[in-house]
Amino acid sequence: MAYPPRPAGRSATSTMPAALPDEPSAAPAFAAEAAAEAAPLSALGPPSSAYLSRIVLVSTLGGLLFGLDTGIASGMLVSLRSDLGHVLSAREQGVFVCATTVGAIAGALGAGKLADWRGRRSAMIVSSVFFALGSIEQAASQVLRELVLGRALVGVGVGMSSMVVPTFLAECAPADVRGRMVGANSLLVTGGQVLAYAVAALFYTLPHSWRWMVLLGAVPALAQLAGLWTLDESPRWLSAHGRHVQARAGVVKLYPTASSEAVDAYLRGFERGHEERVDKRGALKELFQSSNGRRALALACGLQAAQQLCGANSILYFSSRLLLMAGFSANPNVPALGVAVGNFLGTCLALRLVDRLGRRRLLLGATAAASVALSMLAVSLGQIRMKDVVDGQGDGPAGEQAGAWAYVSLVMMIAFIFSYALGLGIIPWLVQSEIFPGRLRGVGGGLATATNWTCNLLVAATYLDLVRLITPQGTFWGYAGIAALSWGFTYVYLPEMAGVELSDATRLFDAEQAHHRGAAQGEYEPLRPDGEEWDAEDDEPSIRPVARPVDGADS
Numbered sequence: 001m002a003y004p005p006r007p008a009g010r011s012a013t014s015t016m017p018a019a020l021p022d023e024p025s026a027a028p029a030f031a032a033e034a035a036a037e038a039a040p041l042s043a044l045g046p047p048s049s050a051y052l053s054r055i056v057l058v059s060t061l062g063g064l065l066f067g068l069d070t071g072i073a074s075g076m077l078v079s080l081r082s083d084l085g086h087v088l089s090a091r092e093q094g095v096f097v098c099a100t101t102v103g104a105i106a107g108a109l110g111a112g113k114l115a116d117w118r119g120r121r122s123a124m125i126v127s128s129v130f131f132a133l134g135s136i137e138q139a140a141s142q143v144l145r146e147l148v149l150g151r152a153l154v155g156v157g158v159g160m161s162s163m164v165v166p167t168f169l170a171e172c173a174p175a176d177v178r179g180r181m182v183g184a185n186s187l188l189v190t191g192g193q194v195l196a197y198a199v200a201a202l203f204y205t206l207p208h209s210w211r212w213m214v215l216l217g218a219v220p221a222l223a224q225l226a227g228l229w230t231l232d233e234s235p236r237w238l239s240a241h242g243r244h245v246q247a248r249a250g251v252v253k254l255y256p257t258a259s260s261e262a263v264d265a266y267l268r269g270f271e272r273g274h275e276e277r278v279d280k281r282g283a284l285k286e287l288f289q290s291s292n293g294r295r296a297l298a299l300a301c302g303l304q305a306a307q308q309l310c311g312a313n314s315i316l317y318f319s320s321r322l323l324l325m326a327g328f329s330a331n332p333n334v335p336a337l338g339v340a341v342g343n344f345l346g347t348c349l350a351l352r353l354v355d356r357l358g359r360r361r362l363l364l365g366a367t368a369a370a371s372v373a374l375s376m377l378a379v380s381l382g383q384i385r386m387k388d389v390v391d392g393q394g395d396g397p398a399g400e401q402a403g404a405w406a407y408v409s410l411v412m413m414i415a416f417i418f419s420y421a422l423g424l425g426i427i428p429w430l431v432q433s434e435i436f437p438g439r440l441r442g443v444g445g446g447l448a449t450a451t452n453w454t455c456n457l458l459v460a461a462t463y464l465d466l467v468r469l470i471t472p473q474g475t476f477w478g479y480a481g482i483a484a485l486s487w488g489f490t491y492v493y494l495p496e497m498a499g500v501e502l503s504d505a506t507r508l509f510d511a512e513q514a515h516h517r518g519a520a521q522g523e524y525e526p527l528r529p530d531g532e533e534w535d536a537e538d539d540e541p542s543i544r545p546v547a548r549p550v551d552g553a554d555s
Helices: 028-035 049-059 061-077 090-117 120-140 144-172 175-203 209-215 218-228 235-240 244-254 260-275 283-289 291-309 312-326 333-357 359-381 404-422 427-434 438-493 502-510 517-521
Strands: none
Touching: 049 061, 049 144, 049 175, 049 218, 049 244, 061 090, 061 120, 061 144, 061 175, 061 209, 061 218, 061 312, 061 333, 090 120, 090 144, 090 312, 090 438, 120 144, 120 209, 120 218, 144 175, 144 235, 144 427, 144 438, 175 209, 175 333, 175 427, 235 244, 244 260, 283 291, 283 438, 291 312, 291 427, 291 438, 312 333, 312 404, 312 438, 333 359, 333 404, 333 427, 359 404, 359 427, 359 438, 427 438
16 A cells, blocks of 8 residues: 655654544644645754844843742742831732732733734733833832732733743744743743842842832833834744735744745745634634644643642742741841752753753653752751741741751752753743644643643642641642652653754644653654554655654554
């Protein structure tokens, strides 16, 4: 029996598993996106480094704002004192922290629809406005409800930015640097957190210092708002919405040395990918109707849930409070700065490794290390007799200064955050930006981002209660267990996508084998359309596995 030859323009070494034959009509968006690669990117020539740098610089200011406005919460909790008329109770601290998260959930859901309707750049412009308005509202607040309103406005900007910036970067980036370009956003998130902790430590002894902390966020928001007007919209989004002249101009701007024929072939690939989808209505319905769409969504949402439920943000939000309770009473923002620096350095290393080691291997190793660090943190916290672990007036373990176990706890906090930044801090955002086809990237990314912020809200809302009910060490033992379960989820469900074109990445979910660890590692022979193995006499399979085929591997 003869089988159709490999599609034109597709490399014999394409790194994707074979598609199963029983679902071609169930997932038109995924099949169409996979067919969209008409010309290899190498035919376009080298990208414009200056324009790519401008895309990264302007877009990732959203990441800087994300980190700045979430990181500042820890310093504010120990700096507010009675500036709002009274010392905040444990419940009020929880409301303060959760306000940003509630706004982020709304922002993430709204950003998905807005990014698909009006474009990625338009969604980033709206997020910048929310960042600026929220920062000004917080700085001017006189009572708790005004401060909470400002936090919620900032949260909307955070949620929108966290969804749309990775999507925009992924759609503009060449495949060989996509991991680093999308990861740059996570780097700026951690950089913003370092800046927030540094400002909090510097201003800790000044009256009303928290007002200057939050007002600082308006500066990069306004800078991003101005910079976005100098960027073009994503060519993929323009092509999907029939704006082909602008899409062509965008590709030429990204690849200025490309021949006219190469640009035309590249754009024809986009257009063929959209033909099957142009008359479809209801991207959300389309996402859930196809089994491979559900697989991609489950993976994206599962990784985003794992990122939050391991408890990293309980440390980032409450590190100053926890370190104050552990005995760092002089200025808890100083050791907390070390936690933020660990997060930043871990992200820097992740950017160097993510395209070299691959998403899967890096996430597995980093998550295992994070689980171990959380376990050791739980042990060390159990050795400290804390006088007050929740309310705002506590001043350390029975009023004493930090002892040896407090320093062990600090080291373990830094070790955990470093490991978290290497894997769970960056890879869920990267995977989310890669696994959905263009038409569904906004709504799929929006749902995954909303999952992230919903789990973030769950952690923020329950942390203080958990500390009170089961002690700090019990709480972190729980987080260690969740990190271990996250390792198992990654091992079973995450395929490797390093170096794969966006239009090819969706093919990972066309195959039932994508749920098998062999498929995730590429350790199987691709199947023919009739489900049998390829024989020497057959036409060459159109899709090759990621790694060297392994004889006898499960199919």
